[in-house]
Amino acid sequence: xxxGWLFLAFLIFFSPxxxxxxxAVTVSPSSVNLAENGSQQFTATVTGATDTSVTWSVEEGSxxxxxxxxxxxxxxxxxxxxxxxxxxxxxxxxxxxxTVTMSGFLHTGLIYAGPCTxxxxxxxTVLYTGxxxxxxxxxxxxxxxxxxxxDPVGLKSVATGSLTIPRCGETSTLLPNGTVLFAGGxxxxxxxxxxxxxxxxAGTFSSTGSMSVARTGHTATLLSNxxxxxxxxxxxxxxxxxxxxxxxxxxxxxxxxxxxxSMATPYTGAAxxxxxxxxxxxxxxxxxxxxxxTIAELFDPNTNLFTPTGTMVNPRQAFTATLLQNGNVLLxxxxxxxxxxxxxxEIFDPTTGLFAATGSMHVARDFHTASLLPNGQxxxxxxxxxxxxxxxxxxxxxxxxxxxxTGSLRRRGxxxxxxx
Numbered sequence: 001x002x003x004g005w006l007f008l009a010f011l012i013f014f015s016p017x018x019x020x021x022x023x024a025v026t027v028s029p030s031s032v033n034l035a036e037n038g039s040q041q042f043t044a045t046v047t048g049a050t051d052t053s054v055t056w057s058v059e060e061g062s063x064x065x066x067x068x069x070x071x072x073x074x075x076x077x078x079x080x081x082x083x084x085x086x087x088x089x090x091x092x093x094x095x096x097x098x099t100v101t102m103s104g105f106l107h108t109g110l111i112y113a114g115p116c117t118x119x120x121x122x123x124x125t126v127l128y129t130g131x132x133x134x135x136x137x138x139x140x141x142x143x144x145x146x147x148x149x150x151d152p153v154g155l156k157s158v159a160t161g162s163l164t165i166p167r168c169g170e171t172s173t174l175l176p177n178g179t180v181l182f183a184g185g186x187x188x189x190x191x192x193x194x195x196x197x198x199x200x201x202a203g204t205f206s207s208t209g210s211m212s213v214a215r216t217g218h219t220a221t222l223l224s225n226x227x228x229x230x231x232x233x234x235x236x237x238x239x240x241x242x243x244x245x246x247x248x249x250x251x252x253x254x255x256x257x258x259x260x261x262s263m264a265t266p267y268t269g270a271a272x273x274x275x276x277x278x279x280x281x282x283x284x285x286x287x288x289x290x291x292x293x294t295i296a297e298l299f300d301p302n303t304n305l306f307t308p309t310g311t312m313v314n315p316r317q318a319f320t321a322t323l324l325q326n327g328n329v330l331l332x333x334x335x336x337x338x339x340x341x342x343x344x345x346e347i348f349d350p351t352t353g354l355f356a357a358t359g360s361m362h363v364a365r366d367f368h369t370a371s372l373l374p375n376g377q378x379x380x381x382x383x384x385x386x387x388x389x390x391x392x393x394x395x396x397x398x399x400x401x402x403x404x405x406t407g408s409l410r411r412r413g414x415x416x417x418x419x420x
Contacts, residue, residue, distance in 0.1 A: 022047075022048035022049075023046065023047070023048040023049045023088055023090055023091040023094045024046070024047050024048055024094060025044060025045070025046050025054065025086055025087070025088050025094050025095055025096040026044070026045045026096050027042055027043070027044050027045075027084070027086050027096040027097065027098045028042070028043050028044075028045070028098075029042070029098065030098050030099070031098060031099040031100075031101070032098070032099075032100055032101070034075045034100055034101070037074070037075055037076070037077050038074075038075045039072060039073060039074050039075065040072075040073045040075075040100070041070075041071060041072050041073075042056075042067070042071040042072075042073055042084055042086070042098055043071055044056075044071060044086035044096065046088050046090065046094075049088065049090035049091065050090070051088075051089055051090040052090075053089045053090075054071075054086040054087055054088055054089060055086075055087045055089060056068070056069065056071055056084065056085070056086055056087075057084075057085045057087065058073075058082060058083070058084055058085070059082070059083035059084075059085055059097070060082050060083065063076065064076065064080070064082035064083070064100075065082055065084075065100070067084055071084075071086070073100065075100065081099065081100065081101050082099075082100045083097050083098065083099055083100065084097070084098045084100060085097050085098075086098075117129050117130055117131075117170060117171070117172040117182070118172075118369075119172040119173075119174055119180050120174065121149070121174070121178070121180075121200055122178050122200075124151075125149050125150060125151050126149070126150045127147065127148075127149055127150075127160070127172075127180060127198065127200075128147065128148055128149075128150060128157075129146075129147040129163060129167070129170075129172065129182065129198075130143060130144055130145070130146075130147075130163060130166070130167040130168050130169075130170055130182075130185065131143070131144050131146075131168050142166065142188055143166035143167050143168040143185075143186060143187055143188060144163075144166055144167075144168070145162045145163040145164075145165060145166040145167070146159075146162060146163075147159075147160050147161060147162060147163060147198070147205070148160055149200075160198075160203045161198075161202075161203050161204040161205050162205065163182065163196065163205050164194075164196045164205050164206065164207050165187055165192070165194065165196075166187055166188060167182065167185040167186065167187060167192070168185055168186050169184075169185040169186045169216045169217065170182050170183060170184050170185025170186075170216075171183050171184060171185070171218060171219065171220035171230070172220070173220045173221070173222050173228050174222070175197075175222070175226075175228070175251050176222075176226050176251070177251065178200060178201075179197050179198060179199050179200070179251075180197065180198040180200075181195060181196075181197060181208070181220070181228055181249060181251070182195060182196050182197075182198065182205075183195040183211060183215070183218075183220055183228075183230055183249070184211060184214065184215040184216055184218055184230075184233065185216050186216050189237075190214070190235075190236065190237035191214040191215060191216045191233075191234070191235045191236065191237055192214050193210045193211040193212070193213055193214040193215070194207065194210050194211075195207070195208050195209065195210060195211060195249070195256070196208055197254075208249075208254040209249070209253075209254050209255040209256050210256065211230060211247055211256050212245070212247055212256060212258055213235060213243065213245070214235045214237065215230070215232075215233030215234070215235060215243065216233055216234060216235070216268075217232070217233045217234045217268030217269050217285075218230055218231060218232050218233025218243070218268070219231050219232060219233075219270055219271070219272035219282060220272075221272045221273070221274055221280050222274070223248075223274065223278070223280070223301045224274070224278040224301060225301055226251065226252075227248045227249060227250055227251075227301070228248065228249040228251070229246060229248060229259070229272070229280060229299060229301070230246060230247050230248070230249060230256070231245075231246040231259075231263065231270075231272065231282055231299070232244065232245075232246070232263065232266065232267045232268060232270055232282070232285065233268050234268040240288065242266035242267060242268055242287050242288050243266050243267075243268075244262045244263040244264070244265060244266040244267070245258065245259075245262050245263075246258075246259040246261070246262060246263065246299070246306075247259055248304070259299075259304045260303070260304035260305060261299075261303075261304055261305035261306045262306065263282065263297055263306050264295060264297060264306065264308060265287060265293055265295050266287055266288065267284075267285030267286060267287050267293055267295075268285055268286055268287075268317075269284070269285045269286050269317035269318050270282055270283060270284045270285030270293070270317065271283055271284055271285075271319055271320065271321035271331065272321070273321040273322065273323050273329055274323065275298075275323065275327070275329070275350050276323070276327045276350070277350065278300075278301060278302075279298045279299060279300050279301070279350075280298065280299040280301075281296060281297075281298060281309070281321065281329055281348060281350070282296065282297050282298075282299060282306075283295070283296035283297075283312055283321065283331065283348070284296070284312060284315065284316050284317055284319060284331070284334070285317050286317045291337070292315035292316060292317055292335075292336065292337035293312075293315055293317075294311045294312040294313075294314070294315045295308070295311065295312075296308070296309050296310060296311065296312055296348070296355070297309060309348075309353040310348070310352070310353045310354040310355050311355065312331070312346065312355050313344075313346040313355050313356065313357050314336060314342065314344055314346065315336065315337045316331070316333075316334035316335060316336055316342065317334055317335050318333075318334045318335050318366040318367050319331055319332060319333050319334025319335075319366065320332050320333060320334075320368060320369065320370035320380070321370075322370045322371075322372055322378050323372070324372070324376065324378070324398050325372070325376045325398070326376075326398060327350060327351075328347050328348060328349050328350070328398070329347065329348040329350070330345060330346075330347060330358070330370070330378055330396055330398075331345060331346050331347070331348065331355075332344075332345040332361060332365075332368075332370060332378075332380060332396070333345070333361060333364065333365040333366055333368055333380070334365075334366050335366050340364075341364040341365065341366045342364055343360045343361040343362070343363060343364040343365070344357070344360050344361075345357075345358050345359065345360060345361060345396070345403075346358055347401075358396075358401045359396070359400075359401050359402040359403050360403065361380060361394055361403050362394055362403060362405055363394075365380065368380060368381060369381050373395070376398060376399075377395045377396060377397050377398070377404075378395065378396040378398075379393060379394075379395055380393060380394045380395070380396065380403070381393040381394075393405075
């Protein structure tokens with residue numbers, strides 16, 4: 001009899017502890033990357049208790065942001081790592097933590113309306129420069145001289161020197177010595193012919209020689225001989241002029257010289273990509289009267305002359321051109337002559353000089369980015385074409401000629417620009 005009472009007492013005494021120990025809390029997502037002042041909805045799951053409610057808090061207090069009763073977290077305006085905590089109301093000793101890594105841009109890059117430039121530097125960091133400071137109405141937006149360096153590993157941005165003048169729509173070219181050439185673009189007074197050099201070692205910008213004419217919407221391509229080919233573009237400072245001319249920048253002398261040849265058609269908003277042969281493919285773009293080109297030409301740095309090549313499948317501007325590992329070029333997205341943004345893509349084969357259609361992207365994009373991956377595929381991300389801007393990214397597989405969906409961007413496309 002005494003043993004029975006002892007067993008009953010054991011059950012009564014230990015049953016609450018058994019229930020208490022069974023309570024568990026999990027938070028989803030368990031970790032996120034956010035930009036300054038960004039937000040994230042967290043959800044908590046409680047098991048082992050009839051009361052599944054939680055109390056939300058931020059481990060670092062108000063300096064680490066705020067979280068409301070429903071788990072909506074609002075990040076602060078400073079970089080760092082913070083922790084969002086969900087504590088069980090049924091058992092205050094049981095909680096779960098989500099880690100928030102703050103990554104963002106101080107001034108330029110994705111925060112500015114664009115078009116800004118993004119230049120990969122030796123070492124893997126990215127230099128963001130210029131762009132337009134967002135304003136309402138859009139007509140009051142103004143170019144920026146801000147610049148910063150983003151570290152994709154440390155997920156943070158640090159300020160660097162400022163451009164010598166505010167610019168948007170300029171070209172940026174990484175030179176063989178590690179410096180970066182910025183040419184043309186729009187200033188507060190319109191298109192400019194000026195250019196400048198960024199020195200990563202010193203973190204400073206300095207003026208260099210000027211182009212023969214003021215240009216925006218032009219292309220800039222580093223040639224195999226170390227010179228930079230500047231081609232096409234427009235100048236609407238006093239009536240719009242479209243250029244078929246080209247010039248070469250010499251980093252050794254810091255000067256521009258007019259190239260021997262000119263293109264067959266004046267254009268702006270075309271794409272240029274150096275080929276394995278050392279020649280440069282320049283294709284597409286728009287001319288006077290909003291005429292979109294299917295014309296493509298090849299520039300030969302040995303002769304400084306342009307020669308025609310095959311005709312594009314679709315006339316387009318504001319698209320990407322990417323040299324593939326097999327020597328072909330992928331041309332994707334952009335704006336068509338109807339003004340519509342397209343998801344179509346095509347391939348240029350240098351051996352035949354012909355263009356042929358390939359698979360289409362999952363969404364229409366313009367002013368997006370295209371990056372060749374080590375596995376030979378091409379990552380397509382950002383850009384416009386939809387409202388809201390497409391947050392998804394896709395990969396082009398040259399082997400199958402198709403686009404594959406991949407992860408989403410933390411921020412949607414960042415470029416805004418006048419459409420023709």
